[in-house]
Amino acid sequence: MGWRLALLWLVGVVLLSGLMPAKADSQGPSEAQLKAAFLMSFPKYVEWPAAAFAQTNSPVVLGVLGDDNTAGALEEMIASTHKTVNGHPIMVKRIGSDDDLTNTCHLLFVGPSERARFGAIVAKVKDAHVLTVSQSEDFLAQGGMINLVPKDRRLHLEVNLTASSQAHLKIGSALLSVADVVKGKAN
Amino acid sequence: MMMKYCDQQAASLFSAKLSPGTRCVPVTLVLLALFAVSFFGPSFASRAADSTNAPANAATNATTAAQLLDLPIDQLVKVEYIEVTSVAKKVTRLEQSPAAISVVTQEDMQRLGITTVPEALRMVPGIDVARIDSHEWAISARGFDAQFANKLLILVDGRTIYGPAYGGVSWGTQDMVIQDLDRIEVIRGPGASLWGANAVNGVVNILSKSSRETQGLLVSTDVGTEDRPTTSIRYGDQIDTNLYYRAYLKYFDREGLVLSDGSSAMDQWNGIRGGARMDWEPPTGDKFTLQGDYYSDFLHDNENVVILAPPYVQNTNALNHDYGMNMLGRWTREFSENSGLSIQAYFDKFKKEQVGTSETRNTFDLDAQHRFEIGTRNDIIWGLGYRYTEDRFPSDFYLTWLPDHRRDDLFSAFVQDDITLAPDRLHVTLGSKFEHNAYTGYEVQPSGRLLWTPSERQTIWAAVSRAVRTPTRYETGARVNYSVFTLPPGSPAPLGLATLIGNPNVQSEELAAYEIGYRIEPTRRLSFDLATFYNHYDHLLRYVPNPQIDLIPVVVYPQTLQNSGSADSYGAELSAQWKMLDNWKVSASYSWMQVKLHPDDPSFQGNPEYQVKFRSYLDLPYNLEFNTAVYYMSQQTAAAGLGEATIPSYVRLDQGLVWHPYHRLEIGLWGENLLDNQHPEFPSLKSSLQTEIPRTFTGRVTIKF
Numbered sequence: 001m002g003w004r005l006a007l008l009w010l011v012g013v014v015l016l017s018g019l020m021p022a023k024a025d026s027q028g029p030s031e032a033q034l035k036a037a038f039l040m041s042f043p044k045y046v047e048w049p050a051a052a053f054a055q056t057n058s059p060v061v062l063g064v065l066g067d068d069n070t071a072g073a074l075e076e077m078i079a080s081t082h083k084t085v086n087g088h089p090i091m092v093k094r095i096g097s098d099d100d101l102t103n104t105c106h107l108l109f110v111g112p113s114e115r116a117r118f119g120a121i122v123a124k125v126k127d128a129h130v131l132t133v134s135q136s137e138d139f140l141a142q143g144g145m146i147n148l149v150p151k152d153r154r155l156h157l158e159v160n161l162t163a164s165s166q167a168h169l170k171i172g173s174a175l176l177s178v179a180d181v182v183k184g185k186a187n
Numbered sequence: 188m189m190m191k192y193c194d195q196q197a198a199s200l201f202s203a204k205l206s207p208g209t210r211c212v213p214v215t216l217v218l219l220a221l222f223a224v225s226f227f228g229p230s231f232a233s234r235a236a237d238s239t240n241a242p243a244n245a246a247t248n249a250t251t252a253a254q255l256l257d258l259p260i261d262q263l264v265k266v267e268y269i270e271v272t273s274v275a276k277k278v279t280r281l282e283q284s285p286a287a288i289s290v291v292t293q294e295d296m297q298r299l300g301i302t303t304v305p306e307a308l309r310m311v312p313g314i315d316v317a318r319i320d321s322h323e324w325a326i327s328a329r330g331f332d333a334q335f336a337n338k339l340l341i342l343v344d345g346r347t348i349y350g351p352a353y354g355g356v357s358w359g360t361q362d363m364v365i366q367d368l369d370r371i372e373v374i375r376g377p378g379a380s381l382w383g384a385n386a387v388n389g390v391v392n393i394l395s396k397s398s399r400e401t402q403g404l405l406v407s408t409d410v411g412t413e414d415r416p417t418t419s420i421r422y423g424d425q426i427d428t429n430l431y432y433r434a435y436l437k438y439f440d441r442e443g444l445v446l447s448d449g450s451s452a453m454d455q456w457n458g459i460r461g462g463a464r465m466d467w468e469p470p471t472g473d474k475f476t477l478q479g480d481y482y483s484d485f486l487h488d489n490e491n492v493v494i495l496a497p498p499y500v501q502n503t504n505a506l507n508h509d510y511g512m513n514m515l516g517r518w519t520r521e522f523s524e525n526s527g528l529s530i531q532a533y534f535d536k537f538k539k540e541q542v543g544t545s546e547t548r549n550t551f552d553l554d555a556q557h558r559f560e561i562g563t564r565n566d567i568i569w570g571l572g573y574r575y576t577e578d579r580f581p582s583d584f585y586l587t588w589l590p591d592h593r594r595d596d597l598f599s600a601f602v603q604d605d606i607t608l609a610p611d612r613l614h615v616t617l618g619s620k621f622e623h624n625a626y627t628g629y630e631v632q633p634s635g636r637l638l639w640t641p642s643e644r645q646t647i648w649a650a651v652s653r654a655v656r657t658p659t660r661y662e663t664g665a666r667v668n669y670s671v672f673t674l675p676p677g678s679p680a681p682l683g684l685a686t687l688i689g690n691p692n693v694q695s696e697e698l699a700a701y702e703i704g705y706r707i708e709p710t711r712r713l714s715f716d717l718a719t720f721y722n723h724y725d726h727l728l729r730y731v732p733n734p735q736i737d738l739i740p741v742v743v744y745p746q747t748l749q750n751s752g753s754a755d756s757y758g759a760e761l762s763a764q765w766k767m768l769d770n771w772k773v774s775a776s777y778s779w780m781q782v783k784l785h786p787d788d789p790s791f792q793g794n795p796e797y798q799v800k801f802r803s804y805l806d807l808p809y810n811l812e813f814n815t816a817v818y819y820m821s822q823q824t825a826a827a828g829l830g831e832a833t834i835p836s837y838v839r840l841d842q843g844l845v846w847h848p849y850h851r852l853e854i855g856l857w858g859e860n861l862l863d864n865q866h867p868e869f870p871s872l873k874s875s876l877q878t879e880i881p882r883t884f885t886g887r888v889t890i891k892f
Contacts, residue, residue: 029255031268037255041263068429068470077252113425115402137850137891151294153267178261 032073034155035135035148039074039109042131042146043085045175049168052106052129059091060106063130065121066097067111102128110134110144118142122163129167140183145169149180156180265711285616285636285648287313287375287704287718287760293396296365298804298814300843300857300885302409302417304393305358307365310802310816311373312776313718313760314389315795317823317834317869320878321443321454322359322486325793325825325869328375328389329720330756330782332793333825334872337656338698340378340386343393344478345554346515346533349385351576351595352546354659357539360482360509361393362460364419364435366405366889369396375760376720377700379632379654380618381601387654387698388722397476398423398431398466404892411857411885415440429470434463443487444878445865452878453504458484472521479514489874490542491669491828493585495682495741499671500829502876503542511537525566526559541873543583550576566605568618573598578660587666589689595625614638626663627695630655646706655695662728662748663691670829671741679737683744687730690748697725712766719759727752729788754791756782770806775799789826793869797821812845820868827870832877837866853889858882 029037043060053060064071074092077083083090093105097117101108101124108130110121115136122132122143132139135148140160145167147158157175162184164171176182255266289311301307305324309316315332317325327336337354340347343363348356371393378390402423410416417440423433436459443455462480485508492503515533522528535550556570574597580588603618619633634652641647670685704718730746758780765773782794799819806812818839824831843857860866865879 029252029266029268033252033255034263034266034268037252037258037266038263040256041258041260045260066428069468072470077256081253081256083256112402113399113428113431154265155268156264175260178264 030073031150031155032069033077035070036073036077038148038155038157039070039107039133040077040083040085040090042107042133042175043088043090045172046107046131046164047170047172048106048129053088057087057089060085060088061091061093061104063093063095063101063105063108065095065101065108065110066114067109068094070109070111101125101130105130107131107133110139112136115139118144126167129169131164131167131169140181145171158183160184161186283638283640283646285614285638285650285704286378287702287716287720289314289373289375289762291371291373293366293368293370295802296368297853298812298843298845299802299816299841300845300855300887301365302414302885303358304361304363304365304368304371307368307371308373308391309818310800312716312762312800313375313778313798314373315793315798315820315823317820318444318880319869319871320452320489321441322456322484322488323871324358326356326358327793328373329722329758330754330780330794331388331791332795332823332869333790334869335659336793337385337659338388339391340382340389341391341393342382344395344515345517345531346513346535346552350548352548352578352580352660354385354656354661357509359456359486360458360484360511360537360539362437362439362458362482363395363480364405364407364421364437366407366419367395367401367421367433367435369394369400375718376650376702377632377634377652377654377698380620380634380652381603382620384620384622384624384630384632384655384657384695387656387696395464395478398433398464399468401433402431405889406892407887407889409885409887411883412881413442413883414885415442417441429468430465431467432463432465434461436461445881447865447867447877447879449865452489452876454487454489454878456484456486458482458486474517474519474521476517477515479512481510481512483508483510488541489871489876489878491874492542493668493671495671495684499673499682500875502874505542507540507542509537509539511535511539522559528558529556530554531556542585544581544586544588547579548576549578550574564607566607567603568605569600569602571600580660585668588660589664589666593625593660593664596623597625598623612640624657626658626691627655627693630657630695644708646704648702648704650700650702652698652700652702654698654700656698657695658693658728658748661689662693663689665689674742678742680740680742682741684741686743686745688745688747693728693748693750694726696727696750699723699725714764716762717759719757721757722755724752724754724756726750727754727788727791729786729790752788752791753785754782756780756794772804773802775801789824789831792824792826792831795821795823810847810849812843812847814843814845816841823869825870826872827877828872828875832870834867834869837868838862839866851891853887855887855889857885857887859885 039062062074071092071094078090078092108125112135115138118139119142132144133146134144139147140158143163145160145164149156149158157179158181159176159179160183165186291307291311296307305316305326308314308326314328317332319325319334323334325332325334325336327339331338335353335355340349341356348361374390378386382390405421408416408418419437421433421435425431438459440457444452446452460480460482464478467475488505488507490503490505492501513533513535517531519529520527531554533552537548539546552574554572558568560566577594580591582588582591599620599622601620603616606615608615616636619631622630632654634650636650637648639647667687668684669687672683674681674683700720700722702720706716708714728748728750729752731749731751733745733747736743760778762776767773778798780796784791801817803815820837822833822836824833840861841859842861843855845855847853860880860882865881867877867879870877
């Protein structure tokens with residue numbers, strides 16, 4: 001039968017594959033990797049007040065609360081790329097729910113499982129110039145600043161400008177123009 | 188152009204018989220040419236994926252972490268993360284799958300107001316979805332559609348729902364909270380090398396969302412001309428860090444459909460189902476899932492009953508109680524991005540009633556799968572599986588089961604190697620499934636697939652596969668007295684009895700499939716997908732008349748089952764997706780198929796020549812959506828209660844208006860089959876009554892707390 005012949009051919013191809021020069025393969029990113037890429041890219045489009053960084057090369061700290069998978073993906077991505085933003089190296093910090101949230105990070109990613117406490121968390125970092133990010137429908141309504149929305153295998157952005165400007169953070173127009181939803185106004 | 192395989196070349200290699208009259212197409216030459224291309228291909232210009240030179244293409248190409256971080260934010264929002272699992276049993280990008288695959292997303296189900304799983308499959312290119320009555324559907328791919336369409340394998344979260352008794356799926360019992368489904372992956376063409384026997388013409392993988400994605404309280408109610416009403420309630424919560432669960436309850440009460448004269452077909456049905464699921468992802472890299480469901484349905488069913496007194500064959504409206512439960516557990520451990528281990532076990536128990544008989548079945552399945560790499564070129568997945576099933580079938584005059592109680596083991600193993608011949612350019616996947624089943628013994632189902640990416644926006648794939656369809660419990664051991672009729676005076680007896688007799692010694696049906704496909708994405712808003720196939724079926728099972736047996740008071744006309752059929756089919760499925768405007772998406776598909784049957788047996792029917800499908804999703808101001816689906820099915824002939832029936836071609840229009848005043852509330856109104864008062868889609872095997880689908884209106888309110 002023809003299929004046996006075709007299979008014989010394919011087996012031959014397998015045997016010859018060993019002669020080909022090797023090269024690194026690539027596949028698409030997973031959702032966690034794409035999310036980590038967003039979190040590491042946000043500092044490029046956000047201006048913190050000068051007081052947020054002790055020196056010009058102090059690290060940008062990305063805090064992750066209640067989402068070990070995202071924290072892990074971020075740690076892997078930083079370890080493999082050693083990226084910097086405007087001269088600031090990037091650091092990840094895993095934050096427990098009872099930790100002190102002020103003066104710990106510049107960006108705080110709150111895991112969607114913390115949705116019951118969004119309001120409380122946002123209130124804790126209100127005056128600390130922290131960019132709050134999450135992935136949950138409620139987040140912006142509770143005072144969060146950026147929401148990631150998975151849709152059709154892509155991550156979309158929603159932004160709450162009122163919240164970010166209250167924290168004296170300036171979100172660049174490049175980011176705002178690609179967001180699906182921008183609520184509120186900057187003062 | 189149809190390809191006829193030629194045994195002559197193969198004969199010298201495998202001592203196969205030369206079949207006379209076959210035109211020797213140079214299959215060997217074509218294969219040698221492809222072989223040469225794959226060998227020399229990598230030495231052509233190998234472009235490294237350079238994302239800085241071509242920002243427009245960067246999003247499709249950016250795969251490594253460094254490349255992702257180099258992208259400006261307007262490109263990052265366009266990057267797609269990987270999703271599909273059915274083709275390679277590992278997560279791969281849809282565009283990189285060497286198979287004819289389509290995905291029905293949660294968005295599709297939401298926009299078109301889908302209320303049942305079989306209706307979600309209607310929009311898939313090349314899938315023939317035909318509703319028989321209120322709770323039965325005939326669903327197949329690439330031909331051979333039937334009430335018990337036995338050439339499509341269906342799984343729900345990794346658990347097979349293909350029934351070994353009759354083949355096919357009892358679609359009515361597969362009802363779930365539609366909002367909690369993540370997606371339905373549909374592969375047209377054989378998936379046997381990974382999924383095993385009966386994945387002959389396709390595989391349907393229904394996947395629900397993990398508990399983490401279904402948190403909070405959801406309440407949804409459907410009210411309309413069919414649902415009186417249907418209500419789903421689901422609650423999801425978190426127990427601990429990375430430990431989530433959800434529980435649901437769904438109750439439905441559905442009106443029956445209509446007969447050709449417009450009167451009620453009296454096939455109303457109602458049911459309740461409930462279940463829960465728990466997911467745990469500790470930071471160690473393990474994932475645990477535990478889920479279970481219970482269902483209980485009461486169905487009014489039209490069935491033919493055969494008796495030895497006038498009117499001999501009579502339609503009965505029976506009340507059947509179908510109920511069952513299942514539990515599934517799975518552990519997955521990822522060692523690295525490309526290696527991992529997965530072990531799954533499930534238990535499924537159900538009882539299904541019909542007039543005069545019932546099926547009680549317990550199934551236990553254990554599956555293990557391991558994925559690892561050899562060097563940088565070989566990505567290997569292999570696995571072992573064991574399934575135990577036991578059943579019980581009481582018999583009556585109409586239907587006798589031999590034996591009435593069976594315990595069967597199924598042992599299986601599979602291996603697949605995804606070989607990178609040229610990174611990002613050429614992949615070859617070779618694999619096979621090996622099974623030992625209780626009916627036909629050993630079965631081997633190999634397949635080879637080739638994936639060529641000549642440019643970032645184009646993909647060409649080809650596949651050669653062998654698949655088998657094992658005989659069902661019904662085919663090997665059931666004796667059906669399906670008709671009684673009067674004989675003219677002078678006959679040996681006044682009555683004739685037509686009987687179908689199963690045969691435990693039949694072998695599996697075989698398929699040799701050759702497929703080629705092409706995908707192109709000319710712009711980010713427009714994409715085309717073409718899949719073509721040539722299938723050769725052998726040893727198809729059919730009932731063959733035997734000499735009559737003169738008894739008193741009946742003359743018996745027996746028909747016994749034999750592997751004496753074969754068929755050739757070929758066709759193409761072309762689909763396109765176009766985002767015409769930012770708020771308007773359109774998709775369309777056109778499938779064409781020709782089937783040559785040897786002989787032209789009614790049980791080989793269900794082969795519509797054309798299917799045309801069209802969908803439009805339009806977002807309007809004030810959070811409104813206007814969604815449309817149009818279907819054209821060409822006429823179909825299929826086996827029916829006492830013979831054959833031809834269903835005329837039809838055009839079906841479904842439309843819906845959905846309002847999302849704010850993100851917690853959705854109100855929708857849908858109309859189905861708007862162009863006709865009613866139309867038939869498929870005949871029933873169990874009854875001579877033809878049930879038709881009326882015009883339906885459904886309103887739905889969904890609230891998330």
